[in-house]
Amino acid sequence: MTGVLDAAYRLKVFRRIGLIAPQLPHRIAYAGYQLVKWGPGFPAAVAAAAARFPKQKAIVDDLGELTWAELRDEVNQLSHALKERGVEPGDSIALLARNHRYIVTAMVAIMQVGARVLLLNTMASGSQLTELATREGAKFIILDEEFLKVAEKVDRDQLLLAWSDGDQDVPTLAEISKGQSTKQPPKPSRRGSVVIFTSGTTGLPKGAKREEPEGLDPLVAFFGAIPYRGNRTMVLAAPLFHSWGLINFGFGLSTAPTYVLRRRFKPEQVLQDIEEHQAEALVVVPLMMQRLVDADPELVKKTDVSSLRITAVSGSALAGELATQYMDTFTDSVYNFYGATETGWVTVASPKDLREAPGTAGRPPWHTTVRILKDGKEVPQGETGTIYVANDMPFGGYTDGNTKEFAEDLMSTGDLGHFDEDGRLFVSGRDDDMIVSGGENVFPRELEDALIKHEDIADVVVTGIDDKDWGQALAAYVVVKNGASLEHDDIVAYAKEHVARFAVPRKTKFLDELPRNPTGKVMKRELPDFD
Structure with a gap:
């Protein structure tokens, strides 16, 4: 009976997202051929969408529009260009870019030649970029022109420009693709892959390998929880280098949508895009939601956003009042996705869940198991413990060979939480010192290590605090050396030179000494509160 119900559920979801829909036979056949040839992944999905809907808009960005056929051709041209430059299956290519057509063509082309995409955070420091490129063996670094200064210590011959306003001595993707064949290259000897990096605020970011799932069940789970429909417009505001933006792009390919991508998030532009393109879906992180709520009344x-059926949000804790404020201001469309780069999804909260139980992380999607464990044993409903999950999105481990903690077949999220009596999950916070600031995982250690090297700082400890704009932020308690004089702005300026921007402290308190116990540990409960 379970098999019959599963089959019926799959059919229902596939019909809604347009995988089962009337089409010209030759287009369906070619799309199916691509899936069989390449397996699930970006290359097959782009080629299939181009076969089914060649004249439909695929991307709207700051440069204009691309149809699916045009996107496919640009991907194929770049694939040939990369091969001509010596890129082989198994090679690694780093990608440091904002949301626009070139990050899309680069990701798909790199995978199409069997190489690894190393998706770097646009807030990465120069030292992080250099060390990551060396550690991961990046053959090339594709980056937007604005990040050339970050890459100033990288060999110029390793660089290729994605977005460029011209007048640079580094070749662009458009230039190296010009004149190349638009025919799809042969299937490589190995499949391409994507590596997403953790925020790296405890040191060098860790690379998390995302394995391509077998079959289409992950699509059923994702789209069963968030009701996307086929051939609709998605305003993808969340950054594509982030797992949340990437999963919506990657899974969205199967629905052959029109993606609206902008290099910079501006509330007025987002609202204009929703109205102009009659967008059904908006993909954001909580900070973006807050900025939309705070937009000019x-x-x-005067902006019509009534077409908006889905506001898909993830990346950091979503305050219950923010969800209701947003829905009161716009539409009842918020779907709060709780998960992580390593775990994939854990739960999804629907607009109904968020209305009835503000602050909930929602319920496990189809074929997803979530348990609350303490000391290896499941706790009773309502009791807090560590959240563990199993789903159809395999985690390939970190690039350094390590992996997450498992209990039987369940992966630890590292978060604490509990289920309520209606089966909705509530997340209490991390079981370590990590905070989530503006959608990024942030740890105090890196900032502490950087600040203690300041010539005028004698001692320092960093903690997490609540922050209206970023959800959470770092705050520093600093002891200055005798005779020295520092202000908060001095600390911020120094931090910006040595850590990623999301690890820069939002507040600083200067103390005569830190409360340490005999073993040298700071007794954080004795630290004074921030105003």
Whole structure:
């Protein structure tokens, strides 16, 4: 009976997202051929979408529009260009770019030649970029022109420009692709892959390998929980280098949508895009939701966003009041996705869940198991413990060979939480010192290590605090050396030179000494509160 119900559920979801829909036979056949040839993944999905809907808009960005056929051709041209430059299956290519057509063509082309995409955070420091490129053996670094300064210590011959306003001595993707064949290259000897990096605020970011799932069940789980429909417009505001933006792009390919991508998040632009393109879906992180809620009331009032059925949000804790404020301001469309780079999804909260139980992380999607464990044993409903999960999105481990903690077949999220009596999950926080700031995982250690090297700082400890704009932020308690004088702005300026921007402290408190116990550990409960 379970098999019959599963089959019926799959059919229902596939129909909604357009995988089962009337089409010209030759287009369906070619799309199926691509899936069989390449297996699930970006190359097959782009080729299949181009076969089914060649004239439909695939991307709208700051440069204009691309159809699916045009996107496919650009991907194929770049694939040939990369091969001509010596890129082989198994090679690694780092990608440091904002949301636009070139990050899409680069990701798909790199995978199409069987190489690894190393997706770097646009807030990475120069030292992080250099060390990551060396550690991961990056053959090339594709980056937007604005990040050339970050890459100033990288060999110029390793660089290729994605977005460029011209007048640079580094070749662009458009230039190296010009004149190349638009025919799809042969299937490589190994499949391409994607590596997403952790925020790296405890040291060098760790690379998390995402394995391509077998079969289509992950699509059923994702789209069963968040009701996307086929051939609709998605305003993808969450960054594509982030796992949340990437999963919506990657899974979205199967629905052959129109993606609206902008290099910079601007509330007025987002609202204009929703109205102009009659967008059904908006993909954001909580900070973006807050900025939309805080947008000019007159602009909100005169902009028609009634087409918006889905506001998919993830990346950091979502305050219950933010979800209701957003839905009161716009539409009842918020779907809060709780998960992580390593775990994939854990739970999803629907608009109904968020109305009835503000602050909930929601319920496990189809074929997803979530348990609350303490000391290896499942705790009773309502009791807090560590959240463990199993789903159809395999984690390939970190590039350094390590992996997450498992209990039987369940992966630890590292978070604490509990289920309520209606089966909704509530997340209490991390079981370590990590905070999530603006959608990024942030640890105090890296900032501590950087600040203690300041010539005028004698001692320092960093903690997490609540922050209206970023959800959470870092705050520093600093002891200055005798005779020295420092202000908060001095600390910020120094931090910006040595850590990623999301690890820069939002507040600083200067103390005569830190409360340490005999073993040298800081007794954080004795630290004074921030105002």
